[in-house]
Amino acid sequence: MKRLPILSLSLLPALLSAMTISEVVQNTIQTHPQIKVKQESLNVSKQRLTQVQAGYLPSVDLSYSVGPEATKTPANAREEARMTRQEASATLTQNVFAGLNTVYSMKERKALILSAGKTVEESANSLALEATTAYLDVLKTRELYDIAKENVAVHDKYLKQIKEKVDAGIARNSDYEQTLSRYENARAAEYLAQQNYFIAVYSFERILPGVAPEELENPVIGAIPSDDIEGLVDIAMKNNPTIDVSQNDIKASKAAIGRAEAAYYPSADIVAKAYWNDSVHGVGYNTATNNNDLESEDSGYSGMLVINYNLFNGLYDSANKQANQHILLQQNSTLADAKLFIKANTKIAWVKYNMTKKQLVYIDKNIDASAKTVADYRQENELGRRSIIDLLNIELEYNNAKNRKVNANYDNLTAYYEILSHTGKMLEEMNVVIK
Numbered sequence: 001m002k003r004l005p006i007l008s009l010s011l012l013p014a015l016l017s018a019m020t021i022s023e024v025v026q027n028t029i030q031t032h033p034q035i036k037v038k039q040e041s042l043n044v045s046k047q048r049l050t051q052v053q054a055g056y057l058p059s060v061d062l063s064y065s066v067g068p069e070a071t072k073t074p075a076n077a078r079e080e081a082r083m084t085r086q087e088a089s090a091t092l093t094q095n096v097f098a099g100l101n102t103v104y105s106m107k108e109r110k111a112l113i114l115s116a117g118k119t120v121e122e123s124a125n126s127l128a129l130e131a132t133t134a135y136l137d138v139l140k141t142r143e144l145y146d147i148a149k150e151n152v153a154v155h156d157k158y159l160k161q162i163k164e165k166v167d168a169g170i171a172r173n174s175d176y177e178q179t180l181s182r183y184e185n186a187r188a189a190e191y192l193a194q195q196n197y198f199i200a201v202y203s204f205e206r207i208l209p210g211v212a213p214e215e216l217e218n219p220v221i222g223a224i225p226s227d228d229i230e231g232l233v234d235i236a237m238k239n240n241p242t243i244d245v246s247q248n249d250i251k252a253s254k255a256a257i258g259r260a261e262a263a264y265y266p267s268a269d270i271v272a273k274a275y276w277n278d279s280v281h282g283v284g285y286n287t288a289t290n291n292n293d294l295e296s297e298d299s300g301y302s303g304m305l306v307i308n309y310n311l312f313n314g315l316y317d318s319a320n321k322q323a324n325q326h327i328l329l330q331q332n333s334t335l336a337d338a339k340l341f342i343k344a345n346t347k348i349a350w351v352k353y354n355m356t357k358k359q360l361v362y363i364d365k366n367i368d369a370s371a372k373t374v375a376d377y378r379q380e381n382e383l384g385r386r387s388i389i390d391l392l393n394i395e396l397e398y399n400n401a402k403n404r405k406v407n408a409n410y411d412n413l414t415a416y417y418e419i420l421s422h423t424g425k426m427l428e429e430m431n432v433v434i435k
Helices: 009-015 021-031 035-054 103-166 173-207 227-239 241-264 316-382 388-422 427-431
Strands: 059-070 081-097 267-278 297-307
Touching: 009 227, 021 103, 021 427, 035 103, 103 173, 103 241, 103 388, 103 427, 173 388, 227 241, 227 316, 227 388, 241 316, 388 427
Parallel strands: none
Antiparallel strands: 059 081, 081 267, 267 297
């Protein structure tokens, strides 16, 4: 029977390289586009703060206009005058009151910067768990693939033995057919295990392009942040970056409501202006001749306190305030949902971690007992007390026990890293730095 030409295992060592799980997480966070996106969002938030800070500083405007003008005015007896008109001015505007708009805008932007910063951490924490899961999946599927290959080898050995006995006329053909059926099933399981392994390898490459480890160090479970479920939930509520993101979003929404209320107050600006005009409307005054001089200049300056008070804005301000209030309610609900999600998943991870640890104790005993039984059955088969079908039955039990151990072991490891992720301790435990 030919094997499917999916990917030759002999080529994998050339494609893969060994890395520890901490190195994988560190390299993933340094290079993955998700982190870059969040970091740029943080940079945008910082620049938005600078924009808002401009409200505390004066605005300076220079203006100059020049062009031909033809005009008739009483000053020139309604006769058309043609001239080159020029206007120049310099204006300084300093806001002194804007209904606390700038104050609340500053609060909003600072809260959004904190939120964006925590979003980077949140994304890194999430990506670390994703990378860890992919890493463990490569290890697990490879072990399961190795077990599947061993199982095929065992079935192949027994199939040859029973074929020899059938040909010698000392075994039934039905036993051969049953053994062949189990052999074919073992081969199918091998291909499935091979498929799962390749999928895990390629999925890992998506997390960290160019690095798909074949020889990986099996991670060692470290310390759990707390010895009881209540302590873990409490740590998660305090340290999980998703909680911090929602809390800062709520602060920003509250500041946005204050900013929206600024529209109900008058604004006050100090405006200082200097101007110079030449040939404006064909009117000027020459004090030397006491006559109209179409080419004369006029200039001046002023300093005023300008107060503006909008009385009606088409219900825009009211709708804007209500919209921000609804955003606040939305953010409160988001925080409540995040807490429920993190609390539940922390508990689930804790239960899975403890239960798989207990399972492994009994699975190990099951494997030891099955291995001894296999050895006994082989001896009994040599003495003619056990059939090959009996041997295949106990080999199947032994094979299933080994598969259960692999699955339980990696479920235990996955649960450990899930606990670290939900409690916000994963990056700290791995000594991973967000650069």
